[in-house]
Amino acid sequence: MSLTTNEQRAESDLDLFSGDAVTDPYAALDDLRDLSAAVRMTQQDFWLLSRYADVRAAAADWQTFSSAQGVALTAQSNQNLKGSVLTSDPPEHDVLRAVLSEKLAPRGLSKVRGKIRADADALVEALVGRGSFDAVDDLATVFPVHVVADLVGLPVEGREKLHPGADASFAAFGPFSPYVQERMADLVSYQQWMGAMCDRSKLVPGGWGEVIMDAVDDGRISQLGAVKALSAYMTAGMDTTVNAISALVRLFAEQPEVWSALQADPALAGPVFEEVLRLESPVQGFWRVTTRDVEVGGTTIPAGDQVMLHWGAANRDPRHYPDPAVFDLHRNPLDHLAFGYGVHGCAGQGLARMEVVELLGSLLRHVERFSLAGEVVRRDNPIVRSLAAVPVTVEPKG
Numbered sequence: 001m002s003l004t005t006n007e008q009r010a011e012s013d014l015d016l017f018s019g020d021a022v023t024d025p026y027a028a029l030d031d032l033r034d035l036s037a038a039v040r041m042t043q044q045d046f047w048l049l050s051r052y053a054d055v056r057a058a059a060a061d062w063q064t065f066s067s068a069q070g071v072a073l074t075a076q077s078n079q080n081l082k083g084s085v086l087t088s089d090p091p092e093h094d095v096l097r098a099v100l101s102e103k104l105a106p107r108g109l110s111k112v113r114g115k116i117r118a119d120a121d122a123l124v125e126a127l128v129g130r131g132s133f134d135a136v137d138d139l140a141t142v143f144p145v146h147v148v149a150d151l152v153g154l155p156v157e158g159r160e161k162l163h164p165g166a167d168a169s170f171a172a173f174g175p176f177s178p179y180v181q182e183r184m185a186d187l188v189s190y191q192q193w194m195g196a197m198c199d200r201s202k203l204v205p206g207g208w209g210e211v212i213m214d215a216v217d218d219g220r221i222s223q224l225g226a227v228k229a230l231s232a233y234m235t236a237g238m239d240t241t242v243n244a245i246s247a248l249v250r251l252f253a254e255q256p257e258v259w260s261a262l263q264a265d266p267a268l269a270g271p272v273f274e275e276v277l278r279l280e281s282p283v284q285g286f287w288r289v290t291t292r293d294v295e296v297g298g299t300t301i302p303a304g305d306q307v308m309l310h311w312g313a314a315n316r317d318p319r320h321y322p323d324p325a326v327f328d329l330h331r332n333p334l335d336h337l338a339f340g341y342g343v344h345g346c347a348g349q350g351l352a353r354m355e356v357v358e359l360l361g362s363l364l365r366h367v368e369r370f371s372l373a374g375e376v377v378r379r380d381n382p383i384v385r386s387l388a389a390v391p392v393t394v395e396p397k398g
């Protein structure tokens with residue numbers, strides 16, 4: 001990688017979406033963050049914002065850093081995403097976001113807490129009974145897929161398409177890399193299934209899917225808008241939570257003192273989750289397009305340029321978090337940017353927190369200790385910080 005500064009701008013020719021930069025991006029991101037507030041990434045022609053204060057300010061300023069021209073890197077992906085909640089600005093954005101806002105608000109979520117707890121208990125009991133399992137394939141992938149698909153009201157048949165499809169969809173926010181090319185079949189089959197599910201006869205009554213179809217019937221969104229809405233919520237609710245849960249179990253197996261602290265004080269479940277989100281930032285970043293010339297830390301970004309808001313880099317900015325690479329049980333970083341910020345701040349963060357706190361509660365009821373039973377394997381998704389395998393053995397609670 002070469003880093004250069006001149007009077008006009010700082011530049012880097014690093015490809016953030018391949019090789020070592022995907023496996024372990026943080027040393028490179030530290031250099032880029034120190035180089036300048038805004039760095040021109042010349043391989044793919046976008047600006048990178050990596051400092052906490054700048055990323056947060058840009059996310060708050062949707063008028064200047066617009067989502068309406070797309071939040072993915074490539075024109076093809078932005079065309080596919082057009083008309084979704086993610087890729088719109090107010091006021092259109094607010095209409096789309098309102099469709100499921102009651103279901104995802106605290107009152108709506110409180111109605112599903114009991115079911116989520118029972119589902120967590122059933123899954124954890126079965127896995128603990130086995131003694132060893134893969135925390136990615138057997139736990140982290142199964143639980144959010146089951147919870148979100150039930151909430152939407154999707155049939156059981158076909159759900160196996162959801163996690164591979166969401167993984168590929170997230171990767172497609174970045175460049176058209178080999179990772180995306182190898183997963184095109186998953187992506188297409190997932191999108192086709194989402195399209196087919198936008199039909200009342202396929203959906204279980206009372207779920208989010210039915211609420212989306214009500215919005216079609218009363219003219220708030222189009223039939224195509226329904227497919228975009230269903231895909232946006234399904235995709236956003238999969239790989240994100242899957243990877244946060246995988247990272248948590250890995251942490252408990254690698255740092256047993258964290259699990260012991262949680263056993264001694266279960267109220268730490270929330271703070272532990274927030275700190276893992278800060279450290280891992282499952283969604284590493286999304287793009288915006290500038291609507292005017294804008295200055296960021298002394299660099300002028302011209303109107304019409306793509307700018308990546310790097311949540312992962314911002315969450316490890318030493319200007320904001322002391323010792324940012326260290327897991328700190330007591331940091332409780334509620335201001336982290338792993339859920340984004342501003343009008344597009346994660347619509348499902350209440351649900352994600354509920355899923356994880358209920359799952360941790362269930363693990364606390366059933367597991368005395370976790371140990372690694374093999375090698376942790378990383379999945380090289382260029383956008384989602386991902387694990388492919390976390391084999392563990394568990395000692396059940398006596």
Ligand code: HEM
Nearest residue numbers: 085086236237240241244286338339340344346347348352
């Ligand atoms: C740990 C889990 C999660 C993480 C880390 C996460 C992360 C994010 C981030 C970073 C954004 C901001 C995108 C942007 O600014 O362009 C976002 C938006 C969004 N998330 Fe999440 N998410 C998680 C779970 C969920 C869940 C469970 C759902 C719903 C089932 C969900 C639904 C959404 C939706 C619909 C948006 C778009 C909101 C908008 O554009 O107004 N997310 N999420």
